[in-house]
Every structure is written in C-alpha cells, then in structure tokens.
Amino acid sequence: MAITDWPEDQRPRERLIRQGAAALSDAELLAVFLRVGVAGKSAVDLAREMLQCFGSLDALFGASLKDFSRINGLGPAKYAQLQAVMELARRALGEELEDGALLNSTQAVGQYLRLLFKNRAYESFVVLFVDVRNRLISVEELFRGTLNQASVYPREVVKAALERNAAAVILAHNHPSGDPQPSQADLVLTRALKEALALVDVRVLDHFVVAGTRTHSFAEHGQI
Numbered sequence: 001m002a003i004t005d006w007p008e009d010q011r012p013r014e015r016l017i018r019q020g021a022a023a024l025s026d027a028e029l030l031a032v033f034l035r036v037g038v039a040g041k042s043a044v045d046l047a048r049e050m051l052q053c054f055g056s057l058d059a060l061f062g063a064s065l066k067d068f069s070r071i072n073g074l075g076p077a078k079y080a081q082l083q084a085v086m087e088l089a090r091r092a093l094g095e096e097l098e099d100g101a102l103l104n105s106t107q108a109v110g111q112y113l114r115l116l117f118k119n120r121a122y123e124s125f126v127v128l129f130v131d132v133r134n135r136l137i138s139v140e141e142l143f144r145g146t147l148n149q150a151s152v153y154p155r156e157v158v159k160a161a162l163e164r165n166a167a168a169v170i171l172a173h174n175h176p177s178g179d180p181q182p183s184q185a186d187l188v189l190t191r192a193l194k195e196a197l198a199l200v201d202v203r204v205l206d207h208f209v210v211a212g213t214r215t216h217s218f219a220e221h222g223q224i
Contacts, residue, residue: 012044026057033085038073046073058213061086062119090115097128097136104134109170110208110215117174117210125152125173129166130205137164152189154196161202169197171207180211182218190218 009015012028021029030047037043053071054060060068061082068079093112109128116139117124125143130136142160143152152173161169171193173186182190186209194204206219218224 027051106217106220113172113208113210114213120174121176123174123176127157128170129164130168132167137166154193157193158196158200161197162200166202168203168205170205173209175209175211178211180209180214180216182209182216
C-alpha cells in the first residue's frame, strides 16, 4: 500500500510536522528523505530494506556509492542528497561551536568530530583553533597519514596556532581501524604537543581519538 493510502495520522511526513522529527523511527525518517518508494514498495518499506541491508544508520551514511546503489530504487541522485544532508549537519554543528558555548561540551565536540571524520579511510590529524573568548577560529587538517600512522610535527602545530592567533587548541585524529583507545604513541605525541604549545602560551584543551561512532577524550580520562 502506498503511503498516500495510509490514514493521514500515520503518514511519516504528517507525523513529523505534527509531532516533531524525534517522534519518528529511523525507517520513517528515511522514508521522509526518500519521498517515494519503488514498484511494490512504499518509501517506508524501502527505508526498512536499507536499514536491514546496512545494519545501522552509521553504516548507511558511510556507504560508498557502489554499495548504496545495490538497492533497487537508489542511485547517484539519492546518494548525493544523503551526502548533502550529512554535510549540512556537519556545518550546522560547526556553526554552533563557533559561538564558544559548546566548546565546553565534550559530547558536542565529539559529535562534531564524528561527522568530520566520517568516511575517511586514512588517518587524519585535525586541530580546532580557539580564541581567548573560547570561540572557534577554524578547523584545519594539518597532517594526513596512512591507515595506521600519521607523522605529526609539533613545530608545524605551533606555527599554525601562532598564525591564527589561537589561545588554545583541541587536537583530534581518527583511528580507521575502529578502536578509539589511544596508543602509547598517541600519549607521547600529546605530551610533546602540549609542551611545545605551552612555550608560546597556547593551551591544549583536549585531544580526541575518533573511531566510527566512538570517541575517546584525553581530558575526560585525565590524560591531558
């Protein structure tokens, strides 16, 4: 049965408008995104098939175009739309961080970084530069490595902080392997960066390791 044949109070789009997006299931939210289904399947049916195929929303959002297109009814147009939605969410979170308030929230910063690192199959080292009023100045990828190693030079991080007149930084890198636990090398690097930045009066507020949907905050674990 097509969604247009459903009782109006059960249709996902109408329920979203009336009750808010949080009231909908994952499949219903995807159905609103899809708008229409395919022959023999409503948008909700197609959404359920997507979730069953990929196993989770995170896996769906991280799917390649090739894997995404294996489901009948999906292709480059829907893939592009989904990636655009993800990028809009990432930018919206970035704007919220710019006002400074959310930089005090480990959860908010972690959420932003999970979106930032999504789909990166290589190891990447990113620095969030913060001004004296605790507002975000910019987010920069300073180093890019292989799947398991990135060369990070403290001198370059100090130089970048001075160029942006930063008062503090938040460090972050990803573990494409899927394990967010920091290695001994990560701990040594963090100490080296903290010492180097302290020489120019720039504080290290935190260092995050991001692995898929999980993050590890050095500050939360007393490692800063």
